Amino acid sequence: HTIGGLAGRLRRADRVVLGDPFSRYVQLLLTITKARDLVVVDDGTATMEFVAQLARGERLVRWHRKGGRPGPRDLVFAPVSSAARKRLTPSERRTVEIFSSMPMEETPDGVTVTANTFAWTRDRFGPPRITKGADMVGTSLVETGVVDGDRYLEAVRSLAKAHGATRYFAHRRESAEKLHRLAVETGLEVVRPDLPLELIARRGPIGRTILSFPSTVVHTLPLALTGTEVRVAVCDIDPAWLTENASPRAQGFLSGVTGTARDVHRLSAVSAV
Incomplete structure (x- = not known):
């Protein structure tokens, strides 16, 4: 219709x-x-x-x-x-x-x-108030069948502990079941953004460090937050986290997403047992 x-x-x-x-x-x-x-x-x-x-x-x-x-x-x-x-x-x-x-x-x-270049976003909003801690950005790689759910949860837990993250901004496609388990097992506050994350980060408050896996935000957030002290850090996807059904191109594509990002701090893949 x-x-x-x-x-x-x-x-x-x-x-x-x-x-x-x-x-x-x-x-x-x-x-x-x-x-x-x-x-x-x-x-x-x-x-x-x-x-x-x-x-x-x-x-x-x-x-x-x-x-x-x-x-x-x-x-x-x-x-x-x-x-x-x-x-x-x-x-x-x-x-x-x-x-x-x-x-x-x-x-x-x-x-x-x-x-x-996100010039309009920078002119319209912010600069944001920056907190001392870290925030984490979620991904739908589990939902799309690329990354194993248990490996992903363990990686989130390890990253949050290592960097002192307190909030987890969920991707719109992440399942409620996964997010509930993540909140219970990691202690992170799960936030379902009602606006694009670039606007939320620019309006603040936002963590001094934003942790992410390879995704769109490793390209967009540095542009939206240009001129602030916020650091965007991206964690590589360990090949061991991939599912049996993952596309043969998955690892190369995800590495390319990170490798072509500008003004981000690259983290090695964390151990997920």
């Missing part, structure tokens, strides 16, 4: 601004629009993979599913995904722009890349 209600507007629009290009919902919308200007606005790490796949002419597949065999739903949806990729490829009739804070090693021919 929603797509049908938007069809008329999409056909008439000269410019369409969209978020996650891997979303099947977004890909369906792309097959309807005839806009001459397409703008992808996304600060997620998936943007790095999207740009690389577009540059190589590959089908659009999220990194944590890369390497697996397409399922029945993937095969049924393949024509839509292929059509969406073609729409996201610049041509004489269409321009494509990507607005993102993510680093991009491969840029597709004809695509305009505009860097999101």
Whole structure:
């Protein structure tokens, strides 16, 4: 019903601004629009993979599913995904722009890349009040089947103890069951942010150290917190934490997320038994 209600507007629009290009919902919308200007606005790490796949002419597949065999739903949806990729490829009739804070090693021919520097966020909010302790940022790597749940919990516990963390900012996809167990076994205060973490950190109060695993925030938080004394520290993912079902590309992709981050302190993977 929603797509049908938007069809008329999409056909008439000269410019369409969209978020996650891997979303099947977004890909369906792309097959309807005839806009001459397409703008992808996304600060997620998936943007790095999207740009690389577009540059190589590959089908659009999220990194944590890369390497697996397409399922029945993937095969049924393949024509839509292929059509969406073609729409996201610049041509004489269409321009494509990507607005993102993510680093991009491969840029597709004809695509305009505009860097999101978080200047508006810095001008609008803060600087924040900084506390003496540390805060931790959660990840959905367990929910996506990449990292083992027990290994992840032990890693969080070890990091919190080593750095004196008191709060855990949950990722929107983290399950309530996992977060409850994490709070009970680590003593961390679990916070479900109602705003993007970059805004919360900029408004404060925020810990002097922000601990994270490889994720979007290791790229965005240093930009949002430029000019403050807050240090962003990222902990590498130990290969032993990966599940049997993890994509063959998982370790390399996660290492790349950390390795390309600017102004972060890199921590070795903590022991998780």
